[in-house]
Amino acid sequence: MKKKILEKFEELYGNAEAAKVYFAPGRVNLIGEHTDYNGGHVFPCALTIGTYMAVVKRDDRKLRFFSMNFPANGITETSLDEFVPGEDSWTAYPKGVMWAFEGRGMKLSSGLDILIYGDIPAGSGLSSSASLEVVTGYMLKDQFGFDVTNVELAQIGQYSENNYNKMNCGIMDQFASAMGKKDNAIFLDTADLSFEYAPMKMDGVKIIITNSNVKHSLVTSAYNDRRRECETALKDLQSVVDIKALGELNEEQFEANKSAIKDEICLIRAKHAVYENQRTLKAVAALKSGNIEVFGKLMNEAHTSMSKDYAASCEEVDVLAENAWDIPGVLGSRITGGGFGGCTVSLVKEEAVDNFKSTLGKIYADKTGNVCDFYVVSIGDGPREL
C-alpha cells in the first residue's frame, strides 16, 4: 500500500522522496454501545484496516489535501489561516485536529501537502473518521515534535470531532484507534480512562463483521439526540441519587430510582445505558473465565437493547443480527458502533464460518434485496509510521 500511496503522492505533489507515510486503524466494538458518553465501559479492538496518510511539510502556510477515495474531487487547497468549525467536507476531520492542536498551544509552523487513503468501507460504522483524526494527530506529533501521548491523541480527536465536526461522540473510537494492540481488545472505563488489554485469541472462534451496506441519513443528529436524552434522564435521576453519570448505577439502583425520570423515552434510553454497561462488565468477566458462550448471549441481549430500547438499529441490521442467532455455530451477534445502519459483529465457531456467510447472505438478500459483505476480523496495532 505504501508504494501505491507514494506513487500517487509523486504524481500529485512531486517530492515523494521526502514524504512520510502514517497509518491509524479503525475499530470494531465487541460490546458496550452508547455507554462511553455515559461514564460506562466499552470493549473495542483496533482493526488492521484504517487510514493511511502521506505528508510533506511546505515552506508556506498552505494546506493541500487529496483523498485517493475521492479522486474526482482533486486537490483541496486551504491554509492554516482558514479553520472554520462546522465546515462540511472530509478535510474538516484533519483540519479539526490541526485546529485542536493549535487551540492547545501547539502551533503548526508550516503548511503541509497531504494525501490520504482509507480502506475502511464507507459508512460501515467502523470508525473511518476516528482513524483519520488519530492518524492526523500522530502525523502532527511526528512532523512538529509535539509532546503528546496516544491517550491525548484520542482526547484531541474526540474534542475536534465534538467541536469542529459537531458530532457529540464519546471517546471510544479515538481511544481504540490510538491505543490499539494486536490480538487484544481494550476494556476501557470511560469514567476515568483506566483500561486493560484483554487477549482475544479465542480457540476455534472467529470474530466476523457483517456489513449491511446501509447507512441511514441524519445519523449525527439521531446520535446527538440519544446523547441529549441520556443527559435529561441523568438530570432527573440526580434529584434522587448522588451520581455524576448513568454508568455509576447498576440494574437494581436504576430500577429503584427510575421513576424520577419524567420522560418515557429518556427513561428507556437511560435503561439501555445502565444495563449495557453492566452487560459489558459481565461479558468481560465471562471472557476472562473462558466462558465465551456467556459472552455471546450477552452480545445478543445487547443487540435487542440497542434495537428496542435505544432505537439505534434499523430493519436491515436487525435482519442480520436476529437471523444470525439461529445459525448453528454462532455464539453471539449484535449491531456494532453508533448504529442506524452499518455492521454487526458476530462470534462464530471456525468450522461454521462458511455456512454462516452463505446462509446469512441469502437471508439478507431475500429479506432486504441488499447484498451484505463479510470480513473476518484481524485485531491490529495502533498508529504508526510505515
Ligand code: GLA
Ligand atoms: C459512535 C461514537 C462512539 C460511541 C459509539 C456507540 O461510534 O463515535 O463514541 O458512542 O458510537 O457506542
